[in-house]
Amino acid sequence: MLLEVERLQTELRVGGRVVQAVRGVSFAVSPGEAVGIVGESGCGKSMTALSIMRLVPNPPGVITGGSIRFQGRELLSLPEREMRKVRGGGIALIFQDPFTSLNPTMTLGAQIMEAVAAHSRVSRHEAYSRAVDLLRAMHIASPETRMRQYPHQVSGGQRQRVMIAMAFAGNPSLIIADEPTTALDVTVQAQIISLMDQFRRRTGAAVLLITHDLGVVAQMVDRVLVMYAGQIVEAGPVTQIFASPLHPYTAGLLSSLPRLDTPRHKRLPFVPGQPPNMADLPRGCAFAARCPHVMEICRTHDPEDTAVGPERTVRCHLYPKQ
Numbered sequence: 001m002l003l004e005v006e007r008l009q010t011e012l013r014v015g016g017r018v019v020q021a022v023r024g025v026s027f028a029v030s031p032g033e034a035v036g037i038v039g040e041s042g043c044g045k046s047m048t049a050l051s052i053m054r055l056v057p058n059p060p061g062v063i064t065g066g067s068i069r070f071q072g073r074e075l076l077s078l079p080e081r082e083m084r085k086v087r088g089g090g091i092a093l094i095f096q097d098p099f100t101s102l103n104p105t106m107t108l109g110a111q112i113m114e115a116v117a118a119h120s121r122v123s124r125h126e127a128y129s130r131a132v133d134l135l136r137a138m139h140i141a142s143p144e145t146r147m148r149q150y151p152h153q154v155s156g157g158q159r160q161r162v163m164i165a166m167a168f169a170g171n172p173s174l175i176i177a178d179e180p181t182t183a184l185d186v187t188v189q190a191q192i193i194s195l196m197d198q199f200r201r202r203t204g205a206a207v208l209l210i211t212h213d214l215g216v217v218a219q220m221v222d223r224v225l226v227m228y229a230g231q232i233v234e235a236g237p238v239t240q241i242f243a244s245p246l247h248p249y250t251a252g253l254l255s256s257l258p259r260l261d262t263p264r265h266k267r268l269p270f271v272p273g274q275p276p277n278m279a280d281l282p283r284g285c286a287f288a289a290r291c292p293h294v295m296e297i298c299r300t301h302d303p304e305d306t307a308v309g310p311e312r313t314v315r316c317h318l319y320p321k322q
Helices: 045-053 080-089 108-117 124-136 144-149 157-170 186-203 215-220 240-245 248-255
Strands: 003-014 017-029 034-038 059-068 092-093 174-178 207-211 223-228 231-237 303-306 313-315
Touching: 003 034, 003 045, 003 124, 017 045, 017 059, 017 313, 034 045, 034 215, 045 059, 045 174, 045 207, 080 092, 080 108, 092 157, 108 124, 108 144, 124 144, 144 303, 157 186, 174 186, 174 215, 186 207, 186 215, 207 215, 215 240, 223 240, 223 248, 231 240, 231 248
Parallel strands: 034 207, 034 223, 092 174, 174 207
Antiparallel strands: 003 017, 003 059, 223 231, 231 313, 303 313
């Protein structure tokens, strides 16, 4: 197994209050696999990614429990010097907003060359050639010209392509992409997803795609993890989850997707209510107040993870442990 996350817990401590951002999250990613994490804003998706990279801002964040093993090594106990080698070389992170992630005072070429040199012993000429090749692989026209430009001189889609090129510069085994297409228009989104998928298949790298866009998930991933209130509430192959969601939250997310055959006068379904306050979680299931199938036990007992078939799990009292 490439990545194994077990019972991960991450908290944010602000003004005497504790926000349980990630609550006992467990999952694994195999070599070459594409896994998607989906859920509403604030459900803990990005905090899970930052925890894996050990980039949780401290203060206010702290990883309080669990295990993160990458290629058999426990990352939570790894010295910071060794962890720096893992970042970019073993695991690369593509951030949501490339404009704030790229250095505005450095040319695009210099930043890609820096990423290449950080993880391989190459001459400046070799780093330049590798950077140009990466831009060309990202279908960026006139890559030699782009090498001399600054982030503000190119479009949002081109900046995101540069970020992907930098992510693959260290030949990582795992790419974590945190909302990589959110700020882009639909046509550019499709191009970016296609490029990431092509690179994944060409290099054999695994991808952990974090998004709230179920359409993007359907295009790219093999398996889906659905997060709600800091927990994974359902997991399984993407085709099975889209065809027959088990958790009421997953069903609500899928039913809210717009369809071409929906009459214009018909109101689009949505999940009623609001996510719970993560600093003051209710007893029992965090989804109980919004659930159309709520039972009394849901208000008093948090459900456990239950295996439903060989490849699927769900955290819901509708599927009690046998």
